Amino acid sequence: MPVNLNDPRVSRTRLLIMQAFTELVEEQKNVYSISVQDITARATINRATFYAHFEDKYAFLDCWISRKFQILLKEALPKGRITGTGSLRTVVQTVFDVLARFRQYMTHPGNSRFEPMFEIAMQKELYSLLLEWLNEEATVSPDKVETTALVASWGIFGAAVQWSRDPRNLTSETMVHRVLEVAAAALAPVLGE
Amino acid sequence: MPVNLNDPRVSRTRLLIMQAFTELVEEQKNVYSISVQDITARATINRATFYAHFEDKYAFLDCWISRKFQILLKEALPKGRITGTGSLRTVVQTVFDVLARFRQYMTHPGNSRFEPMFEIAMQKELYSLLLEWLNEEATVSPDKVETTALVASWGIFGAAVQWSRDPRNLTSETMVHRVLEVAAAALAPVLGE
DNA sequence: GCTGGAATGTTGCCTACGCGACAATTGGAC
DNA sequence: GTCCAATTGTCGCGTAGGCAACATTCCAGC
Numbered sequence: 001m002p003v004n005l006n007d008p009r010v011s012r013t014r015l016l017i018m019q020a021f022t023e024l025v026e027e028q029k030n031v032y033s034i035s036v037q038d039i040t041a042r043a044t045i046n047r048a049t050f051y052a053h054f055e056d057k058y059a060f061l062d063c064w065i066s067r068k069f070q071i072l073l074k075e076a077l078p079k080g081r082i083t084g085t086g087s088l089r090t091v092v093q094t095v096f097d098v099l100a101r102f103r104q105y106m107t108h109p110g111n112s113r114f115e116p117m118f119e120i121a122m123q124k125e126l127y128s129l130l131l132e133w134l135n136e137e138a139t140v141s142p143d144k145v146e147t148t149a150l151v152a153s154w155g156i157f158g159a160a161v162q163w164s165r166d167p168r169n170l171t172s173e174t175m176v177h178r179v180l181e182v183a184a185a186a187l188a189p190v191l192g193e
Numbered sequence: 194m195p196v197n198l199n200d201p202r203v204s205r206t207r208l209l210i211m212q213a214f215t216e217l218v219e220e221q222k223n224v225y226s227i228s229v230q231d232i233t234a235r236a237t238i239n240r241a242t243f244y245a246h247f248e249d250k251y252a253f254l255d256c257w258i259s260r261k262f263q264i265l266l267k268e269a270l271p272k273g274r275i276t277g278t279g280s281l282r283t284v285v286q287t288v289f290d291v292l293a294r295f296r297q298y299m300t301h302p303g304n305s306r307f308e309p310m311f312e313i314a315m316q317k318e319l320y321s322l323l324l325e326w327l328n329e330e331a332t333v334s335p336d337k338v339e340t341t342a343l344v345a346s347w348g349i350f351g352a353a354v355q356w357s358r359d360p361r362n363l364t365s366e367t368m369v370h371r372v373l374e375v376a377a378a379a380l381a382p383v384l385g386e
Numbered sequence: 387g388c389t390g391g392a393a394t395g396t397t398g399c400c401t402a403c404g405c406g407a408c409a410a411t412t413g414g415a416c
Numbered sequence: 417g418t419c420c421a422a423t424t425g426t427c428g429c430g431t432a433g434g435c436a437a438c439a440t441t442c443c444a445g446c
Contacts, residue, residue, distance in 0.1 A: 002402060009402055009433065012237055035423060044201055046404045051425060202403060202432055228393060240436045244395060252425060 002050055014053060016043040021064055031061075065102075065121040072098055073129065082133035085184060092156055092180055095126060096172040099164040119161055127153035139192035148190045156183055194245055207246060209236040214257055224254075258295075258314040265291055266322065275326035278377060285349055285373055288319060289365040292357040312354055320346035332385035340384045345376055 002010045020043035024034050036057055040047045076094045077087055099122070117124040131149040138145045159179045163170065195203045195262055217227050229250055233240045238351035247253040269287045292315070324342040331338045352372045356363065 004401080007434070008237055008239070013403080022399070036425090037423070044205055046201070047424090048405075048426080049403055052402080056425075197431080200404070200432070206433075229395090230393070240394090241396080241435075242433050245432080249395075 010053075013043075013045055013049060016045055017050065017060070018064060019043070019052065020069060021060075022068075062121050066125055069094075069098060069122050073125075080127070082129060085187075088187075089176065089180055091126070091129065092160075092183065093172070095122065095156060095160045095178050096163065096176055098122065099160045100172060119157070120183050123153055126157050134187070134190050137191050140190055145190055148187060152183055152186050155179075155186065160182045203246075206236075206238055206242060209238060210243065210246065210253070211257060212236070215261075216254075247327060255314050262287075262291055262315050262318050266318075275322060278380075279371055281376070281380075282373055284319070284322065284371065285376070286365070286369050288315065288349060288353045289356065289369055291315065291329075292353045293365060312350070316350045319350055327380070327383050330384050333383055338383055341380060342384055345379050348372075348379065358372055 004010065016133070018040060020039050021034070024038060024042060025031060036047055036050055040050050050060075054063065073091065073094055076090050077083075082088055082091060099119075127149055130153050131146065134145045134149055135142075156179055159175065163172070163175050201215065210232060213232050214227070217231060217235060218224060221227070229240060229243055233243050243253075249258065266284065266287055269283050270276075275284060276280055292312075320342055323346050324339065325341055327338045328335075349372055352368065356365070356368050
């Protein structure tokens with residue numbers, strides 16, 4: 001449990017772990033079969049050090065997927081956050097894309113137990129992203145803002161999960177379009193529209 | 194002064210320093226203007242740690258150029274070392290190539306003071322490479338072998354330096370060919386030919 | 387020449403990492 | 417079911433790296 005997260009060694013170790021796992025995932029596509037030993041060997045750090053940074057494998061996966069989602073969003077969004085209904089579309093599209101992407105990792109037997117983790121991490125991230133945006137634009141009470149962000153994040157996210165599990169011949173574009181309309185309506189009151 | 198060179202932290206730190214310097218050299222081509230501060234910042238290690246690994250900047254440069262030369266040779270030679278008069282040609286060619294390459298870094302004012310270091314490091318490396326090979330093939334006394342390796346390494350190397358300073362319209366191929374003939378003659382007695 | 391700022395080295399204290407050994411849990415094969 | 421091997425997670429001790437502060441050397445500009 002490193003104390004100072006600004007210590008260069010700490011940042012470097014975390015970065016090495018993240019990169020190592022990303023490489024391994026891209027190589028073998030099978031999250032389940034990647035052991036802590038594999039990760040730390042690739043990262044050239046000690047296995048004990050891994051546990052000094054993360055409660056356990058699940059806590060790490062949670063952290064990893066969050067960061068990965070954040071990075072993908074940061075790449076997709078101009079300023080790294082939502083700035084208007086226009087960029088909201090980008091976010092929703094990213095959620096759909098990421099879920100479609102991770103779906104393939106989950107097809108291996110044994111991987112399905114990780115699924116909820118990935119999903120929960122994404123929903124949380126989506127929630128804070130929406131909340132940050134709404135708080136800037138808000139014309140109503142904080143409670144109302146938080147609830148709106150919560151409902152919207154779950155709504156968008158849940159729809160994406162549902163679709164990723166069973167696309168029913170619908171393209172992600174179609175779904176994004178439909179979901180966006182509903183989400184916009186839910187957000188409208190808070191945005192003073 | 195790290196004690197155990199097999200400690201993963203030590204290997205990693207050295208690797209980071211080497212890579213950082215290689216990157217900086219490729220970016221700004223000017224060895225002279227690269228400070229220890231620059232190297233350690235790029236390598237994400239502390240400046241004090243640098244001095245724990247290397248006596249000073251010169252010792253580091255010496256080490257770096259040796260490694261670089263070794264790596265280039267390892268890439269050029271099939272088994273990473275000399276296996277016969279055929280591969281001797283490869284080595285000589287590499288010496289000429291490397292010197293021609295580093296020549297451009299030395300044109301900047303102030304860099305010329307580093308020149309002898311680069312050259313000495315290369316000669317030493319060439320010497321041990323030749324010695325290793327001759328010791329396997331040797332049919333004469335160890336003294337004779339060492340002297341032959343010494344003279345040959347300086348001969349090959351010196352010719353390359355001379356040429357790199359003033360090519361006199363001669364291609365490296367021409368020079369390699371000529372030098373190789375002389376070197377082969379010098380080595381012949383030890384090789385029992 | 388002199389002077390000031392930057393780069394080079396040095397030192398002591400604290401923290402993070404490596405390691406080996408250990409117990410606990412998992413999951414597959416029989 | 418039982419076993420066995422691999423993986424997970426923990427702990428204590430030794431070592432390497434980070435940091436701040438310092439003295440020294442080196443040039444550039446006056």
